[in-house]
Amino acid sequence: MKNILFVCTGNTCRSPMAEAMLRKLAGERQLGLEVRSAGVAAMDGATLSRHTEAVLRDHGIEETFRSTSLHRGLVEWADLILTLTQSHKRHVIQRHPAAAGKTYTLKEYVEDDPAVLNDLKELDSLYASQEMMASLGKELSVGERERMIEIRQRIPSFDISDPFGGSREDYDIAAAEIRTALHRLTDKLEQGKNRS
Template sequence: MNILFVCTGNTCRSPMAEALFKSAASRKKLDVSVKSAGLFAPENGKASLYAVEALFEKNIALNHSSAPLSKEKVEWADLVLTMTEQHKHLAEREYPNHQDKIFSLKEYVKGKTGDITDPFGGSLSDYQKTRDELEHLLHQLADKLSGRAR
C-alpha cells in the first residue's frame, strides 16, 4: 500500500507524519511505502529544524526535502491523508478523479473531522505537541491497516 501525507509546505507536519508512520509501520511489519508532499511546497526545501529535533527526541531521523503535491504523487498513492480539512478540500478540488482516496488523517483514523495543529513558526514545544498528536494517530492508523483496530 502506498500512503501519501499532505500538508501546506511539506516542512513540518507531513514530513513528521511520514517519518513517524514509517517507524510505526516497520514495528507492525506493514508492507507500505510512504511519502509526503505539500500543497504549496517548494521543491527541495528543508524540513523545519524543530521538526527534525522533535523527531530526534524519539530516535527517528528526518532527512527530508520538501516536494509539491503532484498528479504523479496522487496517482501513486492508494491513500492520501491530509493534515487538515482545508488541505483535503483543496486536494479534492485539484484532483477530482481521486476523491475516493483523499481523507484528512483524523477523518480516516477516527471517523470524525479535525485538524492537526500547525507548529510552523512556533517553539520546540509546539512541534513536540504536534509530534505527539501525530504519533498517537499514526499508531492507530498502523493498527487499522494491520487489521487490529482498537
C-alpha cells in the first residue's frame, strides 16, 4: 500500500479533486493506494467549493469532504507528496525539509523527458544551495543565479491552474489538467508495480 498526499492552498478545490479522482482511478486499476489531501493555508473543516463538488459529480464521485491543514503527521504518513504548484512544493520542503526527497509537483512527478528531468534536478540543487547560503547570511554566485534563471525559463510550467473564485469553466480546466496528470501517474505506478 502506497500513501499519496496531494497539497494545494486551501484544500477546497485542486487537491480534493486530485484526491478523489486518484482514489477512483486507483480502484478501477486495482492499485493499492491510500490517498489524502491537505492545504498549506487551509482552515480545518471547510467544505468543497460548489464548483469542485459539481466537477466531481460529473466524474461520478460523491464524497463527503472536509478540508485539512498540512501538518507534520500527514507529511510523515505520506510515501509521496504531490503538490499542485511549485510554490506549494517549496512551502512543504521549507517547513518539512526531511520530505524533500518525496515531494514533487504532480506534473513534475509524471514528466518523462530526460532533459527536463535533468534541469529539474539541477534547479532543486540550486534552490537547496540558495537556502543554505541564505541561512549563513550569504548569496549564491552571479553564475549560479543566472543558471537558475536560465533553467526556470527553459522548463515547462508544472503548476495546475488555480480555479479558486473563478467560473465553472475554470474548474473544468483545472480538473482536465489534473485528470491528464493522474492518468500518467497511474500508468507510472502500474509500471512500478509490474516491475516489483
